[in-house]
Amino acid sequence: MNYPDIFKRGKFSIFVPMIKFWYVDLFNLILDNTDNLEKYLELLWQETKTESGHQWDNPQFFVSNSYGDLFTFNYYKNNLRIWDLHDFIVSHIELTSDKEKNKEILKEAKENMDIYSKGKIHCSDCGKAEEYKNIVSHRYFAGIYCDTCWNTKWKSIEAKENYS
Ligand SMILES: [Zn+2]
Secondary structure (H helix, E strand, C coil), X not given: CXXXXXXXXXXXXXXXXXXXXXXHHHHHHHHHCCCCHHHHHXXXXXXXXXXXXXCCCCCCEEEECXXXXXEEEEEECCEEEEECCCCCEEEEEECCCCHHHHHHHHHXXXXXXXXXXXXXXXXXXXXXXXXHHHHCCCEECCXXXXXXXXXXXXXXXHXXXXXC
């Protein structure tokens, strides 16, 4: 931690360190270290936290796709979850012990990010890809829903929530 004091408040940094991967590198890491990557990422975050003087345990992992869009992700128990920067889930895949099968599964995560970059997002219920701007208000916690699923099911569930 040898940067100038202007970046510190007391002994802690005033900035939040981010760890960003290009999706190709992240997916290769996952393919080659499916069962150990969770541990490696934890070590990487702890090291980054120490080196930057960051105070909080809020891992900041990001992945960019070929459109240059930035997403957050976590990798937990061989599950890769990817969110947009508004915390809406873009992709959730579960890896297996079969590397060839995992290549196919990871393609789905890439496609989901690319669909998002083209202005679409998958309905959290039926999976249909919809224009993001058309369903942006159909939200319930981390879910976002197409017109059909929102009007027949999720709208009334959301209405019963009291958010207290
Ligand atoms: Zn739907």
